[in-house]
Amino acid sequence: MNANAPIYLDYAATTPVDPAVAELMSACLTLDGNFANPASRSHLFGWKAEEAVEIARSQVAALIGADSREIVWTSGATEASNIALKGYVEAQGLKHAHFITSAIEHKSVLDCFAYLEGLGHRVSYVKPQADGRVSIDAIKALIEGDTALVSLMHVNNETGAINDIAELGQYLREQGIAFHVDASQSLAKVPVKVADLNVDLMSMSAHKMYGPKGQGALYVRRCPEINISAQMHGGGHERGMRSGTLATHQIAGMGKAAALAEQLLDKEHVQLQGLREQVIKGIDALPGIRLNGSREHSVPGIVNLCFRGVDGEVLLLSLKELALSSGSACMSATMAPSYVLAAMGLNEADALSSIRFSFGRFTTAEEIQRALAVIERVYSSLSPNATSN
Known part of the structure; x- marks a missing residue:
């Protein structure tokens, strides 16, 4: 690549x-x-x-x-x-x-x-x-x-x-x-x-x-x-x-x-769980970012994050070093907030400020670390309240 x-x-x-x-x-x-x-x-x-x-x-x-x-x-x-x-x-x-x-x-x-x-x-x-x-x-x-x-x-x-x-x-x-x-x-x-x-x-x-x-x-x-x-x-x-x-x-x-998939299921679950914990630990250090969904009852390869106070479209464009989406690929052409997040109770602003991170078989811990560094840099520049703990 x-x-x-x-x-x-x-x-x-x-x-x-x-x-x-x-x-x-x-x-x-x-x-x-x-x-x-x-x-x-x-x-x-x-x-x-x-x-x-x-x-x-x-x-x-x-x-x-x-x-x-x-x-x-x-x-x-x-x-x-x-x-x-x-x-x-x-x-x-x-x-x-x-x-x-x-x-x-x-x-x-x-x-x-x-x-x-x-x-x-x-x-x-x-x-x-x-x-x-x-x-x-x-x-x-x-x-x-x-x-x-x-x-x-x-x-x-x-x-x-x-x-x-x-x-x-x-x-x-x-x-x-x-x-x-x-x-x-x-x-x-x-x-x-x-x-x-x-x-x-x-x-x-x-x-x-x-x-x-x-x-x-x-x-x-x-x-x-x-x-x-x-x-x-x-x-x-x-x-x-x-x-x-x-x-x-x-x-x-x-x-x-x-x-x-049948052969690698257990091994990959452990691998992806490790990457998920790496992501969660990284965003926990950044105030203003919260997880949408369950920490316990979720597949490890999908993490949906709300960047409160930041426009999601601006954030996506600013994160050009990362290939991400705000939700379902089938709905990516619309500017409306995610109907999934809205049904979960998020207000329109928070739903529009949310981005899905999903990783898999070929994702490495080094890539996650680089991605977290990019997220911290970009989010800090867009949100005046996003200072590290």
Whole structure:
């Protein structure tokens, strides 16, 4: 990497592809590699491509403790959530049903529910607690006789807050209510086993765990009561749930990324926890900066900080030595304060003064130390009250 390049601290937006993943993907592109259409079952080239796809399916299934037949390939977590939510409603033939979600879900989930509201369904939106977590009791209190499905993210993409998916999943299973989980930000960061979490539908993304962009998967629990209708029609691929020619190189890349995630999970958690503690210790020495979210119940690789009294846009522009974002990449074009932070109770000024720092597999302690020095210098110049203790 160029020595003058900014320090990359936006892993929650996307992770760099692991070199081992890139190497495998590159071997699936050209004539002398595994380039064929996996649906071409009349020759060796197609058989080899299909084998690569199924190996990857098994690798993703192994990461989450699922049966490989429960994995449906998609273009990403956004499509996975659309298939899960719209497809479930359509397959069940639901009319004017009730759904529950949180007010801080990813836009792909919130927009799906807005679409379902337009069809006449009712949706309850639970606000998070001040620490960014969603109260399971608050969700339970909203359940009605016609509640058909609950959707809750495992880890919030802006604050890193971890929700108690297992407790909620067990309760919903007992009530016979379907449960969808967006696991985009939890895979490769915390253990994710579908049996332990009691989930029925789960969205996954490759590019959040050192795999390629444009590839994702949907977990669909194999049982009579969980069915989804296809939202993309064509050749009947993926057992009729998602048509379209499978991208062998993308899928193989996600499979390899999943295998690496399972192998490195414990080691990386320790590494990232150390980096998080380094960041927290560094900002604790700077008055006027506070942590948005939970110190205890959060993935280690995401730290959301409020720089009180400083305009967030000015701060971001001043921190040009660091590659950062103010929140979700999907919302980065807007000037409005984060709807996640607003739902947590932050006023508009504090929400606009907040920045997300996210780091990962390739971040070093030396980079964090350099970043903290930059933050202290810039923040001190922008805030008259930012003197060190």
